Amino acid sequence: MDKLQIEGGSRLAGEVRVSGAKNAALPILCASLLTPEPLALTNVPKLNDVRTMRALLSQMGVAQHDGDGFITLDAARIDWPLAPYELVKTMRASILALGPLLARCGEARVSLPGGCAIGLRPVDQHVKGLQAMGAEIDMAHGYINARAARLRGTTYVFDVVTVTGTENLMMAATLADGVTTLENAAREPEIIDLAQCLVRMGARISGAGSDRIVIEGVARLHAAEHAIMPDRIETGTFLAAAAATHGDVVVTNADASSLTAVIDKLREAGAHIDTNATSITVRGNGALRAASVRTAPFPAFPTDMQAQFMALATLAEGASVITETIFENRMMHVQELRRLGADIEVEGNAAVVRGVARLTGANVMATDLRASACLVIAGLVADGETTIDRIYHLDRGYECIEDKLSALGARIRRVS
Numbered sequence: 001m002d003k004l005q006i007e008g009g010s011r012l013a014g015e016v017r018v019s020g021a022k023n024a025a026l027p028i029l030c031a032s033l034l035t036p037e038p039l040a041l042t043n044v045p046k047l048n049d050v051r052t053m054r055a056l057l058s059q060m061g062v063a064q065h066d067g068d069g070f071i072t073l074d075a076a077r078i079d080w081p082l083a084p085y086e087l088v089k090t091m092r093a094s095i096l097a098l099g100p101l102l103a104r105c106g107e108a109r110v111s112l113p114g115g116c117a118i119g120l121r122p123v124d125q126h127v128k129g130l131q132a133m134g135a136e137i138d139m140a141h142g143y144i145n146a147r148a149a150r151l152r153g154t155t156y157v158f159d160v161v162t163v164t165g166t167e168n169l170m171m172a173a174t175l176a177d178g179v180t181t182l183e184n185a186a187r188e189p190e191i192i193d194l195a196q197c198l199v200r201m202g203a204r205i206s207g208a209g210s211d212r213i214v215i216e217g218v219a220r221l222h223a224a225e226h227a228i229m230p231d232r233i234e235t236g237t238f239l240a241a242a243a244a245t246h247g248d249v250v251v252t253n254a255d256a257s258s259l260t261a262v263i264d265k266l267r268e269a270g271a272h273i274d275t276n277a278t279s280i281t282v283r284g285n286g287a288l289r290a291a292s293v294r295t296a297p298f299p300a301f302p303t304d305m306q307a308q309f310m311a312l313a314t315l316a317e318g319a320s321v322i323t324e325t326i327f328e329n330r331m332m333h334v335q336e337l338r339r340l341g342a343d344i345e346v347e348g349n350a351a352v353v354r355g356v357a358r359l360t361g362a363n364v365m366a367t368d369l370r371a372s373a374c375l376v377i378a379g380l381v382a383d384g385e386t387t388i389d390r391i392y393h394l395d396r397g398y399e400c401i402e403d404k405l406s407a408l409g410a411r412i413r414r415v416s
């Protein structure tokens with residue numbers, strides 16, 4: 001199993017390019033199931049989650065072709081409308097195949113995702129929404145079995161704001177009979193990116209990015225090309241790392257408008273940030289100050305940046321209160337940060353982080369994707385060597401992170 005070794009103390013400086021967004025690429029790969037014609041994608045990140053999703057689509061019969069900087073997915077035939085447990089258990093986003101398979105094939109069998117390191121993460125909203133569109137769904141032997149000769153448009157009000165739930169129903173509705181209105185929909189930028197791709201494929205969608213999305217079903221979708229949006233969480237991770245190390249970094253292929261809440265909080269914490277259309281410059285040359293954050297659905301502070309922000313807060317002057325409202329168990333990094341000398345108290349879903357003068361390197365264990373990124377940032381600022389175990393979590397969602405950080409001057413290496 002690979003580990004990362006980091007010798008702390010380097011100030012990050014230079015330019016880093018952000019990859020395509022994992023959480024936009026995963027639903028968009030599934031959108032290929034909706035049409036018998038090819039979908040060509042660019043800016044697809046090279047990540048383990050993307051490989052897993054492609055393997056899943058391959059098993060279903062989706063032909064794939066890798067070109068120079070693009071991939072083409074061709075679902076002319078779908079042999080197996082099935083997402084088996086073996087793949088779903090490694091990646092919950094496999095649930096995104098449910099809506100497209102049902103809409104295109106009239107049937108789908110998708111394993112129920114099991115437990116997850118960061119919370120319970122039920123999929124009841126995906127199931128209820130499809131039932132409201134006329135699907136017959138039963139659960140047996142750990143699988144969701146869904147059937148519908150043709151889904152029909154309806155109005156569905158989500159009980160909770162769910163990103164992949166919104167994406168699943170939006171994809172299913174593109175081929176439904178009539179108009180579907182999704183109320184209390186998630187507003188994340190990845191939903192807009194998916195909607196733009198679907199519209200290029202011939203779907204009729206309005207309101208993506210608001211909490212009310214209207215989809216007018218069509219008989220068929222067609223071939224299209226689409227470039228995946230830049231990864232806003234990777235962007236935010238580099239901004240936090242640069243600020244924490246008092247660095248001077250230009251993050252390119254970045255969209256500041258998708259990251260306003262994070263940029264505001266980094267500024268509050270003392271970082272100097274300038275934005276333009278495609279890049280963000282961060283300078284962290286003054287002392288860090290405490291800043292409190294509360295995670296919530298977009299446009300509020302993203303849960304996927306909570307852990308990385310906490311790493312920064314460990315060295316800020318004063319006490320930051322970091323409240324997690326999306327997932328019940330997303331504070332696993334706290335124990336590991338404490339091993340590096342951080343002063344953090346957790347009460348319920350809030351962590352009180354009191355800034356310390358320094359962190360000291362130690363062996364730590366990554367528990368999930370964003371917790372891993374948090375530990376990388378902490379390792380960069382800790383005195384001495386930090387070794388991070390179980391970094392396969394990191395490889396699910398960050399493309400070549402150690403190469404990108406090395407190019408910025410970090411002393412970081414992967415060891416087997």
Ligand code: EPU
Nearest residue numbers: 023093121122123124125126160161162163164165326369
């Ligand atoms: N929820 C339900 N029922 C449902 C669906 C969700 O109760 O049917 C609850 C969840 O348990 C959670 C809340 O609703 O408490 C929000 O979860 P959501 O469904 O929005 O999360 P997700 O769609 O499973 C996506 C991202 C996550 C990100 C969350 C929140 C993808 C592939 N994953 O997950 O990304 O944390 O939205 O923004 O888009 C990551 O990249 O590290 C990651 C975990």
